[in-house]
Amino acid sequence: MTDAPADTILSCTGLSKHFAGIRALNNVDFFARRGEITAVIGDNGAGKSTLIRCLVGVHTPDSGSTTFDGKPSAFGNPDDARQAGIETVHQNLALVDELTVMQNLFLNREIVRRIGPFAFLDRGAMRREAGALLSRLSINVPSVKSRVRRLSGGQRQAISICRAVGAGAKLVVMDEPTAALGVQETANVEGLITRLKAEGVSVILISHNFDQVMRLASQIWVMRAGQVVATRRASETSGNELVALITGASRAA
Numbered sequence: 170m171t172d173a174p175a176d177t178i179l180s181c182t183g184l185s186k187h188f189a190g191i192r193a194l195n196n197v198d199f200f201a202r203r204g205e206i207t208a209v210i211g212d213n214g215a216g217k218s219t220l221i222r223c224l225v226g227v228h229t230p231d232s233g234s235t236t237f238d239g240k241p242s243a244f245g246n247p248d249d250a251r252q253a254g255i256e257t258v259h260q261n262l263a264l265v266d267e268l269t270v271m272q273n274l275f276l277n278r279e280i281v282r283r284i285g286p287f288a289f290l291d292r293g294a295m296r297r298e299a300g301a302l303l304s305r306l307s308i309n310v311p312s313v314k315s316r317v318r319r320l321s322g323g324q325r326q327a328i329s330i331c332r333a334v335g336a337g338a339k340l341v342v343m344d345e346p347t348a349a350l351g352v353q354e355t356a357n358v359e360g361l362i363t364r365l366k367a368e369g370v371s372v373i374l375i376s377h378n379f380d381q382v383m384r385l386a387s388q389i390w391v392m393r394a395g396q397v398v399a400t401r402r403a404s405e406t407s408g409n410e411l412v413a414l415i416t417g418a419s420r421a422a
């Protein structure tokens with residue numbers, strides 16, 4: 170493959186993974202550059218999610234090596250990846266419906282104030298920080314006190330992404346972030362992804378939406394049957410070429 174460039178934030182070499190007779194990943198080399206949006210595309214079952222899950226500690230690869238932020242990174246579980254600065258925004262959003270926007274943003278990283286031997290949740294500080302984060306990322310929700318179950322799909326997706334940024338992610342991995350959204354909400358979430366990039370956050374985006382990939386990504390990786398079959402700068406490819414690479418009509422590597 171193309172050698173990983175100096176500004177690589179995450180990479181893997183020779184990554185393989187099988188499940189009970191299915192070779193889901195076969196000797197995959199991949200990299201994502203710092204501060205860029207990197208897309209991974211491919212047909213159903215191509216191995217996109219398995220690749221991402223191996224990179225963020227959900228699956229243990231059978232073989233191969235990975236690096237993150239300049240260091241070897243064999244994450245044993247997603248918490249280790251999170252500690253290192255990788256947040257994953259899943260298709261089935263991990264938000265708690267009955268909690269407020271603020272509570273979701275600070276889930277498992279609540280701000281605590283200590284007075285003598287006592288510890289209190291500092292709701293004022295969390296409200297202020299939540300408000301500042303939403304406004305910095307131009308996310309519109311009725312209030313930080315709104316229950317997440319009252320929000321639209323696009324607002325919920327935005328809160329998930331916002332939580333990743335609030336947690337200090339250097340890299341946010343998104344698996345089909347707009348698959349369930351309408352046109353306007355998709356545009357809002359795409360705007361947010363672009364703002365992450367402007368803030369210097371690196372993004373890996375799995376998407377079936379070619380137009381979206383061409384609009385957002387700088388580098389596009391194409392997978393087929395568990396392998397990377399091509400990688401392209403978005404500026405040097407076209408929707409037609411990507412379709413040909415995905416289906417195997419083009420064998421260019």
Ligand SMILES: Nc1ncnc2c1ncn2[C@@H]1O[C@H](COP(=O)(O)OP(=O)(O)OP(=O)(O)O)[C@@H](O)[C@H]1O
Nearest residue numbers: 188191192193211212213214215216217218219220
């Ligand atoms: N936990 C698992 N157990 C068994 N097989 C699995 C598991 N996860 C993935 N696979 C298989 O591995 C292959 C790659 O699946 P993967 O989900 O990575 O593809 P994908 O490109 O993300 O597809 P999609 O776009 O449909 O999500 C498929 O054949 C899939 O059925």
